[in-house]
Amino acid sequence: MSFLNYCINGLSLGSVYAIIALGYTMVYGIAKMLNFAHGDVIMVAGFVIYTMMNSLGVNPIVAVLISVIVCTALGVTIEKIAYKPLRKATPLAVLITAIGVSYFLQNLALLIFGSDTKMFTSVVKVPQLKLGEIIITGETIVTIIACIIIMVCLTLFIKKTKAGQAMLAVSEDKDAAELMGINVNATISLTFAIGSGLAAIAGALLCSQYTSLTPYTGAMPGIKAFVAAVFGGIGSIPGALIGGLLLGVIENLSKAYISSQMADAIVFSVLIIVLLVKPTGILGKKINEKV
DSSP, rough: OOOOHHHHHHHHHHHHHHHHHHHHHHHHHOOOOOOTTHHHHHHHHHHHHHHHHSSSOHHHHHHHHHHHHHHHHHHHHIIIIIGGGGTSSHHHHHHHHHHHHHHHHHHHHHHHOSSSSSEOOSSSSOOOOOEETEEHHHHHHHHHHHHHHHHHHHHHHHSSHHHHHHHHHHHOOOOHHHHHTOHHHHHHHHHHHHHHHHHHHHHHHHHSSSSSTTTTTTHHHHHHHHHHHHHOOOOOOOHHHHHHHHHHHHHHHHHHHHHTTTTHHHHHHHHHHHHHHHHHSSOOOOOOOOO
16 A cells, blocks of 8 residues: 555544544533543444444434434533533543543443444445545545535634634633623533534544444544644644644554554654643644733
8 A cells, every 4th residue: 555545544534533523622612621421422423323224224324314413412411411510610520520421321332232343334335536556435535525524614603603603702701701691501512512413423434434333432532532632732623623634644654654553652652742842732822811
């Protein structure tokens, strides 16, 4: 396989990381909390699609839409039950709760589906594209296009709609936003809903590329997407895109030219180096707090 092929596959994987990273960066940017259960929403999406297609014979596109609805509802439910009561709590309390929610979802999936690996049928039916020695799979084409469309739509939503402007206001100052008549709780719930819906799309694309599905499928991609969000500058939507794409390319090239066992270590090492040079990430901005 050529260097260009590795880069294209890296961009495909990075696009998935970028879509997942959006959930992290939006929730942190607006609610100032790290939702480490976000990766497990990907796993839930995978099992919803798997069940719809294999047990009920539902059309792949319909199965993906159902998974988006289920994961959106799940994200809002998690926020209402687990995070809303901790709105004024310390960051450590929120972090521990997020880890607890993550383990809860994993163990619930173990109880329902068991620990056996399920073979996921790709929801993408686009034929592969061959350009000389370069072969681009249908999954790669759809993943990259979906990532670009999602980024553009989300950016327009934030900049052009009242709900998006409310999110920006809440991210700046919750108390001031509330005084201006913005429903802070509803805005945070909407953020979780959007992030979880995007996680469902990412889950469908991820499982279509790597066809094995287990209750732990979302754990490592979730962590790497968080790394991508920090890499690009957590709280920045363009940063999530850049961080995700760079992470995917670095991981793929590391597996190809260095070692598949060392790829994860290399990814996290690059993150450490970037944060040592620029602690706020590539596009992150330093915020001076007034005392």
